[in-house]
Amino acid sequence: MLLGRGKWASFFSFDQKIIDIIYDAEKKVLPYYKKVEEVVRFNQAKVLYAFKKGRVGEECFSPSTGYGYNDYGRDKLEEVFASIYNAEASLVRPHFVSGTHTLTSCFFGLLRPGDEFVLLTGQPYETLRRVIGINGRNMVNSPGSLAEWGITCKILDNGKEKGPDLDKLPSLVNKKTKLFYIQRSRGYDPLRKSLNISELRQIIKRAKEICPEAIVFVDNCYGEFVEYNEPTEVGADLVAGSLIKNPGGGLSPIGGYVVGKKKLINRIADRLTAPGLAGEVGANPIGYRSFFQGIFLAPHNVGESLKGSIVSAAVFEELGFNCDPRYFDDRGDIVQVIELGNPDLLRKFCRAIQEVSPVNSHVVPQASPMAGYDNDIIMAAGTFVQGASSELTADAPLRPPYHVFIQGGLTYEHYIIGLANVIKEIYRE
Numbered sequence: 498m499l500l501g502r503g504k505w506a507s508f509f510s511f512d513q514k515i516i517d518i519i520y521d522a523e524k525k526v527l528p529y530y531k532k533v534e535e536v537v538r539f540n541q542a543k544v545l546y547a548f549k550k551g552r553v554g555e556e557c558f559s560p561s562t563g564y565g566y567n568d569y570g571r572d573k574l575e576e577v578f579a580s581i582y583n584a585e586a587s588l589v590r591p592h593f594v595s596g597t598h599t600l601t602s603c604f605f606g607l608l609r610p611g612d613e614f615v616l617l618t619g620q621p622y623e624t625l626r627r628v629i630g631i632n633g634r635n636m637v638n639s640p641g642s643l644a645e646w647g648i649t650c651k652i653l654d655n656g657k658e659k660g661p662d663l664d665k666l667p668s669l670v671n672k673k674t675k676l677f678y679i680q681r682s683r684g685y686d687p688l689r690k691s692l693n694i695s696e697l698r699q700i701i702k703r704a705k706e707i708c709p710e711a712i713v714f715v716d717n718c719y720g721e722f723v724e725y726n727e728p729t730e731v732g733a734d735l736v737a738g739s740l741i742k743n744p745g746g747g748l749s750p751i752g753g754y755v756v757g758k759k760k761l762i763n764r765i766a767d768r769l770t771a772p773g774l775a776g777e778v779g780a781n782p783i784g785y786r787s788f789f790q791g792i793f794l795a796p797h798n799v800g801e802s803l804k805g806s807i808v809s810a811a812v813f814e815e816l817g818f819n820c821d822p823r824y825f826d827d828r829g830d831i832v833q834v835i836e837l838g839n840p841d842l843l844r845k846f847c848r849a850i851q852e853v854s855p856v857n858s859h860v861v862p863q864a865s866p867m868a869g870y871d872n873d874i875i876m877a878a879g880t881f882v883q884g885a886s887s888e889l890t891a892d893a894p895l896r897p898p899y900h901v902f903i904q905g906g907l908t909y910e911h912y913i914i915g916l917a918n919v920i921k922e923i924y925r926e
């Protein structure tokens with residue numbers, strides 16, 4: 498017996514049975530951890546190489562004020578991001594308030610009245626539905642939406658297991674088609690899977706064959722550093738995401754990023770600031786140290802989170818729950834979905850994660866309405882950066898069949914403690 502095995506459990510009174518469940522699952526998933534570790538090493542080297550090539554120095558961390566003209570740190574951070582993603586250019590800004598805002602800036606920067614675009618991965622992430630102006634299959638002119646501006650979209654349905662039904666794509670494309678949108682992660686849609694890079698490569702290739710002029714735009718939220726390549730390296734023209742998810746490494750306190758073709762980045766920058774000003778302005782009075790250090794740590798943190806998701810899948814499958822992905826599946830993002838089946842278990846699950854969070858462990862998460870979401874959302878997020886899902890978080894819309902979505906975890910150890918507390922909470926009676 499390993500000396501000190503399970504000694505950590507005494508702080509939270511986890512009993513021997515819980516320890517055994519976790520250690521048994523860990524033994525089972527070890528080969529999958531090895532795969533994750535190789536990807537982490539590759540991405541760590543990739544990021545380090547970009548830092549070295551860009552000659553990142555202390556001077557890059559300084560804050561800027563006012564208009565932010567000639568902001569050396571900002572320009573260097575964007576150079577490093579472009580280099581990591583093998584892209585021509587990037588826009589990495591604290592002025593993007595969230596992932597939704599970043600993606601919205603892309604849509605409005607690139608599309609004009611009369612244009613049409615195709616959602617290649619079915620219904621988009623919930624907060625984007627109001628941005629686009631769709632309700633189910635119908636366009637609705639919700640205030641400020643793309644629809645209100647006369648920009649329309651077509652939806653390609655997902656084959657349940659297979660991903661997008663690309664045979665149907667030609668019938669959705671016409672003279673007005675300007676852009677294809679691909680969402681890599683699943684969002685709160687339990688019926689679809691996240692897409693891995695080889696699937697993305699195929700989808701992008703087919704889309705380009707059907708309409709070579711259209712921009713291929715990938716929502717990369719939760720997908721960064723999960724695999725050896727990023728979507729820009731398999732044909733995407735434009736990729737966007739949030740800095741309080743994977744690429745912030747837990748340290749970026751705010752922001753979003755866009756990487757891709759220079760011409761497109763400039764148009765998005767014009768939309769974020771003002772036509773003609775583009776990316777030349779935009780100060781950051783808190784400085785760039787946390788952004789640089791965050792992207793440096795991101796590959797490792799994504800690895801911790803992936804291992805946590807893998808072992809949760811093994812644990813909950815053993816306990817009789819449906820898990821998606823399963824512990825041995827290839828992953829395209831850091832999210833683990835567990836079907837809990839009833840609202841009571843869902844509340845217990847989120848409460849248990851919150852209880853062992855570093856921040857606000859004493860509060861009890863309650864389901865409540867959230868801007869941009871249709872159902873009430875329950876969210877355990879005892880995070881240093883508010884709502885940051887690069888940190889260990891569990892959330893869910895309160896609706897059948899009560900799937901919980903867990904992701905993040907800056908350290909694997911924290912994920913394990915979270916998992917132990919969930920098991921304790923669920924089997925308390």
Ligand SMILES: *Cc1c(COP(=O)(O)O)cnc(C)c1O
Nearest residue numbers: 595596597622682684716718739
């Ligand atoms: C989180 C997420 C978004 C939106 O990001 P917010 O920062 O929550 O606005 C968009 N798309 C996907 C796939 C996401 O996971």
